[in-house]
Every structure is written in structure tokens, then in C-alpha cells.
Amino acid sequence: MGDNLQETKDLSGRLIVTTKDNPQSQKFPALISLANDQFRCQRCQMVNCQSTYSITSQLFYCPECLVLGRLTNQDYLIAYPEQNDFIVPPHPLTWTGTLTPKQHAISCQLCQVQMNKQEHLVWAVTGSGKTEMLFAMLAQAIRQGERIALTAPRVDVCNELYPRIKAAFRTTGVSLLHGQGANHYYYSQILICTVHQLLKFRAAFDLLILDECDSYPYVNNPLLHQAVQQAVKKRHTLIYLSATPSPEYQQQIAQGQLNYSLLNRRFHGHDLPEPQFRLIWRQRFNCLNKQLLHSITTLYQKQQRFLLFVDSIKQAEFISQLLHQELPNLQQTFVHAKDPLRGQKVQAFRDNQWQALVTTTILERGVTFFNIDVMVWQADSRRFNAQTLIQIAGRAGRSAEHSDNQVIFFAKQYxxxxxxxxxxxxxxxxDE
Ligand SMILES: [Zn+2]
Known part of the structure; x- marks a missing residue:
């Protein structure tokens, strides 16, 4: 009995895949055929061509949401209504820190947004403490018995949020769900998950917070936009968080279609380091550029730690290798997304074992190091758009004592x- 009860609870707000044999009346076909050999998937709403994705003459599948398990035209779906069945603690917020006056002002605005069930963007520069600004609103929503999702496009952001949210709301159920190991789903008032996982829910959340709404893979991805829209209830609050809103969001703001709050000060109150531009004169093949080498040598002598961003894996390996020849005593290595030792190298850098890391854009966001100078080699590469460059520059100056770290963009053209x-x-x- 107890188990059954728990089972029903776990289905609350979920979209579940089932078979034809299931007698439940509310089941509906997973894929529906349309005209001209097309079909629509009812889990992700994407339309594709039947013959392109056929397994046998009778069987076809949706390629778009494959990551959640293959869905064919023989499958059925059931959407379970959300119960909002939570034991609500009287004082959910167990965090005891304080906010700066600016953070406090935005925190109050967000409480208002949640009351009015609106959509809102928080534009908070890197290192400004945006998570803490959400706490009052989250506490308010918890007290009202709302179901909450905190989502981000990337797994590492979810993993970083999870312990912080759990520590701030000790008496509230918090679960973590993503495709890389964290699959211990249980019915909790707060769910932290990647945007992909939202496809497993239907009209479940009263409050949804989308962190790093400008980042890959969410940006320009209709599937993930759809996932967000399906996961929220009809009447909902939706909060977008970004340090570098994409031009689309900025346009919506400018046209008055989206309200927003701006936090342009870091928690320590100092300015963001302003990047310097260095024009590269000559770039010879197979050797390290003199200007770059000069800058690096200066940092090496000052024992200043730094990140050097480059635009490809090949460049990262190549420049690290050249640096090893030129400055054999400089403790440096390279890192990129395909590097199996990626985690260890980043940790070793954090632990001061390396003076420098040559990196691709994988360290562009989500990582905090203290007292780090930042350089971007070939900042005019097409891989670096304005948002990426702002995020990269945001790696510098994260602590109050070293808010004036240098940021240098090297490029052949401005x-x-x-x-x-x-x-x-x-x-x-x-801006004040
Ligand atoms: Zn699909």
C-alpha cells in the first residue's frame, strides 16, 4: 500500500512511455502520422519524415528525443497530472547569508514576479552571486506548495547547483536528474535537471528557473525550447538567468516583450576587468608569436597564474607544446572537451599545481578560479562571439583582493x- 502510494506520487507531473496493452484510458499514441510521409512526436513535438526514420516497413521512431530512449509508433504516452503533494515546511530557507543592497532589490522584484506568475530575465554579470538572489523567491514558492524546477543546459551547472540548493533548503526535498549518472529520481518539491530531462514532464512545474539560458545547447534549439514550454503549468513563473543574454533576449527586452533585472556589480562591488586589445603583427607558422610569448614571459616572471584561451583543440595542444619548448620551467598544460583528464587537470590548476592552462572554450563559463589573468589568442576567430568573449573575460577578477586581473585579446583584426x-x-x- 505504502509502495503504491509512493509510486503514484512518483508519476505526478510525469510523461510516461507505455504499451498498447496498458488498459489506461488516458494513454495516447507517441507518434502520430501526418500527411506527406511526415509524423509528429508527442513527446517533443518535432516533425520528421517517416521513411527516413523507419526500422521496418511498419515501424518508425523519433530521432529528436532519442537521448531519452527510442520512441516508436508502437509506443504510447500517459501524462499524469501534477498533484503538488508536498509537506510544506514553515521556514523553508535555512541559508543565513546576507545579500548586497543590489542583490536584495532584485530578490524583492523576483518575489513579485512569482506572485504575478510572469516571465522575467535576470541579467547578472559573472561572479555577482545570482543563485543567492533566487532564495527568497524559492522560499515563497515552497511555502505556497508550488513545484519548482531549476534547470540548465549543461550537466556541470546542475551538479554545481545541487549541493548549494540542498544546503539552502534543508527541510525541502531536492532531487537531481540528468543523463550522466544522476538518475535517482524521486518526487520532490525542487527538481534540478538538464533542460533535456524536462521532456519527461508535462504541466508539472509552477516555477521554472532556466540558468545560462544563452548557452549551448539550449540556444537556437527548438526541441529544448519546447521542453520548457511543456514542462510548466499553464499558469507559471519562468525565470531566465544569464550573464550574457543573446541578441534575441536583448531584442525582446528592447521591445518591451520581456521584463528584466540587471545586476552589473560583482558581489565584491568592483568593476569587471576591461579587456585590452593587442594587434598581432606577424604570425609565423610553427613558432610562438613574439608578442604572445612576451606577455606570457612577463606573467611567468611575476608568477601570475593565467588561462590562455584558443579556438580549437589542435591549437591548444600546439601552443602548449611550443610553450614547453620556449619556457620549459613554466608549469603549464592544455585542456579541452575531449580530454579524458579534463576534470583532473582543472582540479590540479585549482590546487595551484599548474601556473597556466591553455584551454578551448570549455572553460568559458561555469568555473571559478581566484586571481587569474586571462588571454585570448586569435580573439578574431569566428569561434569567439561577443557573448563568449564576455564570459571568458569574466573568469578574471573574481576575488575582491584581485579584482583588477588583466584580460588581453590578441587578434589580427578588431x-x-x-x-x-x-x-x-x-x-x-x-551603469550605477
Ligand atoms: Zn520526439
Missing amino acids: TLAIDQAIRQIRRLNQ
């Missing part, structure tokens, strides 16, 4: 992206 990035950082520093 691109629009470089110009936009520098201007936006300047503007954020000027």
Missing part, C-alpha cells in the same frame, strides 16, 4: 565581436 564585448563590459561598469 572584429565586431571584440568591439561589442569590450563595449558591453564598459557599459556594465559605467
